[in-house]
Amino acid sequence: MTQLHLIVFGLGYTGTATARAAVAAGLRVTIVTRDPTAAPVLSGVSVVAFADAAAMLADATHLLATAPPPGDGGAGDGVDPVLHAHAAAILAAPRLRWLGYLSTTGVYGDRGGGWVYEMTPPAPGQERSRRRLAAEQAWAAFADTRAVDLFRLAGIYGPGRSALDDLRAGRARRITKPGHAFGRIHREDIAAAILAAVGQTLPPGARVLNLNDDEPAEASLVVEEAARLLGMEPPPAVPFAEAEATMSPMGRSFWAESRRVSSAGTQTALGLRWRYPTFREGLRAILAEERGDGSA
Numbered sequence: 001m002t003q004l005h006l007i008v009f010g011l012g013y014t015g016t017a018t019a020r021a022a023v024a025a026g027l028r029v030t031i032v033t034r035d036p037t038a039a040p041v042l043s044g045v046s047v048v049a050f051a052d053a054a055a056m057l058a059d060a061t062h063l064l065a066t067a068p069p070p071g072d073g074g075a076g077d078g079v080d081p082v083l084h085a086h087a088a089a090i091l092a093a094p095r096l097r098w099l100g101y102l103s104t105t106g107v108y109g110d111r112g113g114g115w116v117y118e119m120t121p122p123a124p125g126q127e128r129s130r131r132r133l134a135a136e137q138a139w140a141a142f143a144d145t146r147a148v149d150l151f152r153l154a155g156i157y158g159p160g161r162s163a164l165d166d167l168r169a170g171r172a173r174r175i176t177k178p179g180h181a182f183g184r185i186h187r188e189d190i191a192a193a194i195l196a197a198v199g200q201t202l203p204p205g206a207r208v209l210n211l212n213d214d215e216p217a218e219a220s221l222v223v224e225e226a227a228r229l230l231g232m233e234p235p236p237a238v239p240f241a242e243a244e245a246t247m248s249p250m251g252r253s254f255w256a257e258s259r260r261v262s263s264a265g266t267q268t269a270l271g272l273r274w275r276y277p278t279f280r281e282g283l284r285a286i287l288a289e290e291r292g293d294g295s296a
Contacts, residue, residue, distance in 0.1 A: 003028050005059055005095075006198060009082045010066035011039050011047075014102065014156060014190050018064065019045050021191040027198070030056050054089035057096065062198050064100040065139070069131045080135040090142065098202065100149045100194060101139040103132050105183055105212060107152060110257035113179055118208045118265045126253050140206040147202035151193065154212040154261060157279075158187030159286050163226035167235075174223045175255075177240035181216040183261045186276040186285075189213070196270040209269065212261040215278040222279045229287050 005028040008015050015031065022029045023044035030046045032053045033039050039047045048056055057063070065082045080101075083090070090096065106129035107122040124130045136150050157163075166172035193211055220237065227234035244252060267273055276282035 002061075004061045004198065005030070006062045006064065007032060007053070007056055007060040008064045008066065009050075009053070012066060013158070013161060014153075014187060015064070015066040016040075016042065017158070017187045018066075018191040018194050021188075021195055022198070025195055025199075027062075030060070032056070050085065053086055057086065057089045057093045059095065060093060061095050062098045062100070063090065063096060064102070064194060066102045068128075069135045080138050083135075083138050091145075096146065098147045098149070098198060099139060099142055100151060100197060101136060102190075103136050103150055103152050104129060105152045105154050105210065105259070105261045106257070107133045107136065108259055108261065111259035113181055113258045113260065115260045115262055116210075117262045118210055125257060143204055143206040145204055147204060148206040149197050149209055150206060151190075151209050151211050152261075153190065154183030154185045154210075154216075156187060156190065157184055157282065159289060161187075162283060162286055163222050163279075164230060164283060164286060164290075167223070167226050167230060167232060172223050172226070172235055173243065174220045174235045174237050175240055175243045176220050176237050177218065177255065180218060180240070180255070180258045181260050182219050183212040183216045183259075184222075184279055184282075185211045185213055186274075186282040189274045189276055192272060192275065193266070193270055196272050200270075207269070209266040210261050210263040211266065212263045213274055213277055213279065213282070214263070216260040217279060222283075225280055226283055229283055 006022050007030050008019050009032045011031050011033040019029050019031055019042055030048060032048055032050055034050050036047045036049050067081050069080050107124045108116045109123040109125040122133050124133050140148055142148055163172060190211055224234045
């Protein structure tokens with residue numbers, strides 16, 4: 001059986017975890033990054049420069065794009081950077097049968113705390129979410145000849161990037177806005193979902209997959225749970241109306257939308273269940289890994 005070859009565009013937090021998991025699963029893995037000289041050494045992973053990716057694409061069976069579309073007014077503004085540079089090579093790649101794109105649940109827009117599902121039409125309210133939806137549509141244009149999975153991610157957390165770290169650093173805030181739910185997903189569950197999709201034999205077509213844990217929750221509850229695990233007093237509660245006055249525009253836009261995202265259909269489609277179905281299991285696992293009691 002021919003070995004699967006996964007190309008991962010982007011060496012960020014999620015791309016790195018996915019590359020490691022893919023190598024452990026027996027895949028050949030190549031990371032594409034702007035500056036290979038700055039890339040950390042990952043066992044079993046090849047690294048190539050973004051400008052040189054076309055040659056690797058000729059041998060790839062699977063491709064994962066993790067980079068957001070730019071919005072700085074530069075060349076290719078608003079266009080997915082991978083497609084801006086390599087669309088022709090992707091289209092011509094003879095072995096390439098699956099494309100994955102990491103998007104955001106932000107494309108659903110504000111639902112006033114209501115539920116959305118994989119089949120819910122997107123309605124982005126923020127400019128960055130509209131750019132994400134445009135990138136989704138650009139990737140979906142390949143669905144005539146390849147399987148395309150559009151992964152809509154909730155807030156990403158995991159080792160080194162969680163409420164535990166924020167509390168220790170003294171930057172955690174316990175902002176209260178009753179009824180305002182956020183979704184989140186552990187980094188390892190993202191990697192597991194991607195590998196499950198890679199392992200499927202799919203016909204050409206586009207599919208939406210929601211990567212969101214099973215309990216959308218108010219942000220203050222996550223901070224309180226992290227404080228409990230650390231044996232710390234949680235920071236004082238701050239009503240949203242008070243906190244908003246000191247927020248950045250990005251922070252205000254983050255709190256301007258509320259939705260509960262269901263991933264039950266995604267878990268069924270991929271034949272898995274989240275390892276960390278709520279923030280409670282996820283935070284406990286991160287802490288256990290830090291203390292040498294297990295792996296997140």
